[in-house]
Amino acid sequence: MKNTAKKIRYKRSVGDRAISVITYFIYTVFALLCVYPFYYIFINTISANNLSEKGKILFWPQQVHFTNYINLSHISGxxxxxxxxxxxxxxxxxxxxxxxxxxxxxxxxxxxxxxxxxxxxxxxxxxxxxxxxxxxxxxxxxxxxxxxxxxxxxxxxxxxxxxxxxxxxxxxxxxxxxxxxxxxxxxxxxxxxxxxxxxxxxxxxxxxxxxxxxxxxxxxxxxxxxxxxLYTLQFTLYQYINQASSLSSLVNNATSSTSLGSSLASAQTATSVRMTVTIVVVIPIMLVYPFFQRYFVKGIMIGAVKG
Amino acid sequence: MKKTFTNKKKMRGYREFLYILPFVILVLIFAYYPLYGWIYAFFDYRAPFKLSADNFVGFKWFISLVSTAVKRKQIWVIIRNTFAISGLTLAFSWLPMIFAVFLNEIKFRPFKKIIQTATTLPNFISWVLVYSIAYCLFNSTGMVNTVLQSLGITDDAILFLQSSKHVWFTQWMWLTWKNLGWSAIMYIAAISSVDEEMFEAARVDGATRLQCIRHITIPSILPTYFVLLMLSIANFLNNGMEQFYVFQNAFNKEHIQVLDLYVYNLAMGSGGYSVSTAIGMLKSVISVVLLCAANGISKLVRGESFL
Missing domain, CATH: 1.10.3720.10 (MetI-like)
Incomplete structure (x- = not known):
């Protein structure tokens, strides 16, 4: 009995197989489109800032450092x-x-x-x-x-x-x-x-x-x-995107006493500040996301039945 | 004896009402009391002053919307943008359904799970973060320009976000990027409630995959699609302002200002509280009419209302 069912399931025409290949391909591409931006920004925040400002970091982090995150504490507000x-x-x-x-x-x-x-x-x-x-x-x-x-x-x-x-x-x-x-x-x-x-x-x-x-x-x-x-992180981030160049000088001035020895790679740039804050704002969402996944289907279904 | 019992029950009913009274008051203050603010549309309101009988202007603001050729043109641009973006969303409202249908065709569970996790993620980040991501990827030194330049497709960086071209389409793309995976969840849940035996029976009868999709899967989720379609018709004028606010700049303003954003810009940018209240009021009234109309259509077509 089980055998026949299996046989029926695997009786696929060429068209069926073509559909499979195409669906796998399209879904993979779309999933990458959804995830890659987050990954891209993250690897840029931990790579050498002079490289990331020129857009050289695309797939792998280079010269990994965490000064961007440490320097955030120097940004007032x-x-x-x-x-x-x-x-x-x-x-x-x-x-x-x-x-x-x-x-x-x-x-x-x-x-x-x-x-x-x-x-x-x-x-x-x-x-x-x-x-x-x-x-x-x-x-x-x-x-x-x-x-x-x-x-x-x-x-x-x-x-x-x-x-x-x-x-x-x-x-x-x-x-x-x-x-x-x-x-x-x-x-x-x-x-x-x-x-x-x-x-x-x-x-x-x-x-x-x-x-x-x-x-x-x-x-x-x-x-x-x-x-x-009373500004929130979201609001502050929005402001930073629009004025990041003045911001980076602010950070660099604040850290200049310690940054005499620091290289070009860890000096803050507009890009680095923007990206680092973005990651900081995304992280809490990423942390609750696994829990969310467990509950949202249930939640949305009850809402759909009644709403 | 019986009387005291009913009295007691009544007392209990009143007491229970007293428990929820604070919450009802909250609702009255924050959802109903703002409706009173609609009277600002009939006054010439200047920010710090109080309303008085002297500056009652009747329907002046409503008439002023179409009084001169310049204003008519302005309103026309706003309505055009609203219709274009809402229209695009409406025209592609079947995308989440198709997304769910073909996702259901993937039999390899871990892959399915990964795709779902990846594609719902963007829904949970704010528009500010979406804009930040857009900025990081599409600015002059962003990933897209770097790739295009290194492939020799373009020599100079393309300023995607400052472009006035294809604004409606790119905004629709961002909206889709953010929402597609999430909107599909409703359909995925609907499909999973379809009896598996129907598919088995169809396969035994020699149905191909496409035939199964066409004759079983799609008919089973069409009611869900219909309800959501009606809701999006009801919300045709309500694009929200957050998305367009964060993406707006001097270059794309002509194409990105939808009604909600226009109302905001008019009031907060140039202090036109009264006239923007008038527009908002018109919009609300039309939205309620659309909602009732959609509900009416639903009653006619499916014999049940969705409200």
């Missing part, structure tokens, strides 16, 4: 930006997860007063928005411009994540809740003690989605922030 980025990612993600988990659970409570109305009120926000200028003026009126909370509060309740958790909570057997209720547990107690441990997987999914969103956010800095102490 970069550390502050990193702190802001990490801060908003940690606090923002925590808040978003709490909101999504709690609301996702509460919207399954049929006893709640006018439950459907509130649920629709939250979900409707997926389908419209006021536009960036009215939003900006609102934020200004609320004194959330040049304010760290301007990064956090508007993103706290996200309808998509609420749907995601609600769908997950609905798949949990009702008996668990009912048993706890008979034992006299209140709503909050049931949520904290029973629901949270069960819905952990979906909360992890939301956390990763939210963290990547917070880390990558750029537009809100652009709109809301004019004080450099």
């Amino acid at each position: 970069l550390l502050t930006a990193a702190k802001v980025s990490v801060g908003r990612t940690v606090i923002g993600t925590a808040l978003t997860v709490i909101c999504a988990g709690f609301l996702g659970y509460m919207f399954t409570r049929e006893t709640m007063w006018k439950r459907k109305l509130w649920y629709r009120l939250v979900i409707a926000t997926m389908y419209f928005n006021a536009g960036i200028i009215p939003w900006f003026l609102t934020m200004k009126n609320l004194h959330l411009t040049n304010n760290f909370w301007g990064y956090i509060l508007p993103l706290a309740v996200s309808p998509f994540y609420v749907i995601l958790t609600k769908t997950f909570v609905e798949s949990v057997p009702k008996e668990m809740e009912q048993a706890a209720e008979i034992d006299g547990a209140g709503t909050l107690m049931i949520f904290a003690r029973i629901m949270v441990p069960i819905i952990k997987p979906i909360l992890a999914t939301v956390a990763i989605f939210a963290a990547v969103g917070q880390w990558n956010a750029f537009q809100d800095t652009l709109l809301l922030v004019t004080e450099s102490k």
Whole structure:
């Protein structure tokens, strides 16, 4: 039986084989196109800067050194930006997860007063928005411009994540809740003690989605922030791309006392600064990416069914 | 006895509402309250001052959009760019589907896994990083120019990013580079839910690979494609501004300014809060109409709505 099935599977025509070859080829090329840029930038940051500035590093690093990364600490503002980025990612993600988990659970409570109305009120926000200028003026009126909370509060309740958790909570057997209720547990107690441990997987999914969103956010800095102490890494990187030549002189001046002996190979150039910062901003994404992969298919499917 | 029970239940309902009230307030503030900002479109608003009855101007800004030949031309350029870029995206909206279909044809699992991992990666980096990568690869000493020069295809470096040629196409390419692998995930999930026995049966009946794709795989994922197509029609005017903002410069501005970016540039660049609110408002209204229309089409064609 198994044998015949195998035979059928391997009965391929010439056309079938041609398709195979072509698909393998196209996918390989596209995958390389997606990955090579990251690799290219990385090998340039650890190669001799005078070579990389001329575009000589294409496939392998040459004269490997790590001074580019060490010298980043001499750029004023970069550390502050990193702190802001990490801060908003940690606090923002925590808040978003709490909101999504709690609301996702509460919207399954049929006893709640006018439950459907509130649920629709939250979900409707997926389908419209006021536009960036009215939003900006609102934020200004609320004194959330040049304010760290301007990064956090508007993103706290996200309808998509609420749907995601609600769908997950609905798949949990009702008996668990009912048993706890008979034992006299209140709503909050049931949520904290029973629901949270069960819905952990979906909360992890939301956390990763939210963290990547917070880390990558750029537009809100652009709109809301004019004080450099609240600039994020993304925003700082954008500025560096546009003004890297003045930047490299800044770095070289800062390090000049120690760089008397340093060669051309490790002197900072516009290219090296730009590329090194790029890699620094990419690294956190690369670190969470494996976890992301495990969860996103699940997450996107639940969202697709409901959304 | 019964009365106290229902009372208790009611009390519980109110209490549960009180628990979610803070979150509902957050939603009201950050999603609904900005809608109030639309009134700026009817006033002559200058940045630091408050609105007053004196500077109420009625529909002046809406009319001013088409009042003079210069402005009509300007609006025409913006609409042309929006339509061109959205149109390209719409015209190639089948790409992720085909990507998923042929990926499914690859039977060598590790290869499949690697391809999926590599091609979804760009989706998780921000547009600033995409721009940074574009800059590193395509600037005058970047990898592309180095290769072209060493192959003798060109003598002088080509300034790809400062070019006003093929802007729509290159922007579409970047969008595709970033999104293709990710958009395919939905289809890959849909394909994996197709009963394997259907393929077996077809093969027993002597169907070739292409016939299997045409008669089994594609019909099984067309509903997903249809829903996503409708959603992209609904979002026809919403290209977002981040991508175009980071890629814009003095050379490509004529071709890259889509509606969202124009609204931003108008308000933040030249303080035209009122007129850009007016444009944003028009855009929002048209988007809601498009969404309802797409939903209507969906009801007509498939007998179900996607909202």
